[in-house]
Amino acid sequence: MKWLGDGTVDRLRANMQVPDLSGTRYRAIRYVAGGGMAAIWLAEDTVLQRNVALKVLDADDSPELASRLLREAHILAALEHPGIVPVHDAGTLQDGRVFYCMKYVEGQRLDEFLPSVPSLVERVRLMLRITEPVAFAHARGIIHRDLKPENVMIGPFGEVLVMDWGLGKLLSDRSTQLAAASLDADEQQRSPGATAPGSTNHGSVLGTPGYMAPEQLRGDVARMDQRTDIYGLGAILSVMLGSPAEGRVTRGHRPIGAIRAKAMHPDPDLRYGTVEALTADLANYLADSAVSAYSESYLERLARLFHRHRTAVILIAAYLVMRLLFILFSRP
Amino acid sequence: MPNPARSDDFPITRHSVLAAMRSDDPAQRSRATETISAAYWKPIYKYVRLKWNLPSEDAQDFTQEFLLRLIENEFLQSFDPAKARLRTFMRTCADRLFLNQVRDAQRQKRNGGAAIPLDFDEAEQEFAKRSKTMSPEQYFEKECVRHLLALAVERLRTKCDSSGKAVHFQVFHDYDLDPESGTRSSYGTLARKYELSATDVTNYLAWARRKFRACVLQQLREMSASDEEFRREAKAILGIDPK
Incomplete structure (x- = not known):
C-alpha cells in the first residue's frame, strides 16, 4: 500500500473539499462558510462573468439531505423579495453532490454588524426591515424556523437579507408543490435534542437553541406556524436590545421590552398573531405612539x-x- | 491481510460495520470483520508503538491479539454509537487491552500459530516517519485519516484497473500522490508521458478525483458505526471548515 506523506494527505483533503464543478458554468474561487449539511463557495459564473455563491452539499450519498437542500432552493425560488437572496440555478455536480447557485451577498452578519449601531432607535428600524421578508414569506405560506442574528445579512449599502431557509416549512401549497406533509412526518420521527448553536444538523429537532420557540424545542410540529417565527424575531429583538442584565431596556423603554416579551411569549396564542401586528407595534414605538403590548400609566x-x-x-x-x-x- | 479492495461489493452500506458485526449471518460478520480490521490495524499498531512504547515485535503481537478479539466480537458488544465515535472506541479498547495484559503478565499468547497476515514491516517504516511532537492520541487520529485515504487510493486503483482506466489512475497518482516536495509534474509533462492531450489530462484527473472522493466516502461509511458518525466524520475529514 502506498505511503501517503503529510503533504499528500493535506493535498488530497484539500482537493476533496473543492466541489467538482467540471461540466458546469462555474469556477470555484474560495470557500466562504460551512453549515450543518452544506458549504458555501464563492464561484465565478463564467458565462455571465459575475461572482455567485454556491451552496454545495457536504456528502453525496444522502438522499434526505439532498432533498432538503433542493427544498431550500425551491423555497428561495418561490420567494422573490429584495430581502431574500435570489436563487439562480440548482442541480447535481459531477461528484454527485447537490448544489444551488444564488446571489453572492457581501456584507456582515447581524451579530457582527450590531456593535456599529449603538442607537436603540436605529436598531428598532433595522428590526423593522428584518420583519419585511419574513412577513412576505408568511404571506406565501412559508415559515423560516431558524431566525437568528447569524442568518441575517446586512449588505454594503444597508440592504437587509434574511438568509438560510434550509429549515423553511411550507404551511400550505399555494405557491409550490413542496411536500410539507412528508417533511412533517420526517420531523416527527426525529428524536428530541436540539442542534448546537450555529448549526442546523439533521437527525434531531431542527433549529438553534436560544432562538427556538418552545413548541419547536418540543418538536411539536402541529403547533408550528408563523408564530414560531415571531418568537425568533422576538429573540433577535432581544439581542438588539441587550439582555436586561446589561440594562439596555431602561425605564423609558418599557414598551419595547413589552414588545419583545409578547413576541417571545411561551404560549403561541399569547404572542403576536402575525408579523404585521409585531411590525405595527415596532412602528408605533418609533413614532412614540401607544403599543398594544404595553399598558401604560x-x-x-x-x-x-x-x-x-x-x-x-x-x-x-x-x-x-x-x-x-x-x-x-x-x-x- | 484484509483486502480493502474487496469491500467494493460490500453489501452493507447504510448502517455499515457495526450492524454487520452484530449480524446473525456469519458471511456478513466475516466481511465486516475484514473491513474493520483493514481499516484499523495499522493505526492501532502505530498507536501502541508510540503510546506504550512497545517494541516492534510486542506491538505486532498486541495488534494480532487485538484483531482476534475484535473478530470474536469481544469489543464491539459494548459499543454504543451514541456515546463515542468508533475510532475513539477502538483506541480506548486498545488501551484497555494493553492494561489488562500488563495486569495479567502470565497470559498465554493465543495467536501463536494463527497469525493474521499483516505487513508490519511497512507499518514500521511508516512509524519511523512520524512527527515527534504529537501526542499518541493525536497521532492515532492522524494515522486513521492517513490510513483511510491510503485504503481509498487502493480501492481507486482496483476500480481503475478493473474498468480499463489504468491511465486515469496513473495521472492521478503522478499529479496528486507522488509529489511530496513540490516537484509536481505539469499537465504538459503528464500529457507527453501518457501520450494524451492536455485536455485529456484535465479530464482524467477530474474523473479520478471524483472517483477518489467517492472511494473515501465509501470507505468511511464502512468504517463508521452509524449514519450520524459517518456524516460527522465526513465533515471532519473531507471537511469544509478550513480551521
Missing part, C-alpha cells in the same frame, strides 16, 4: 405625548410665556 402616557409632540408643546409654552410677559409689561 397616565403619567407614562403624558410623558409619551409630551415626547411625541414636544416641538408643538414647547412652541405653545413659549407663546404663552411671551403672551404672559406681554400682558404683564404692557399694563399701565
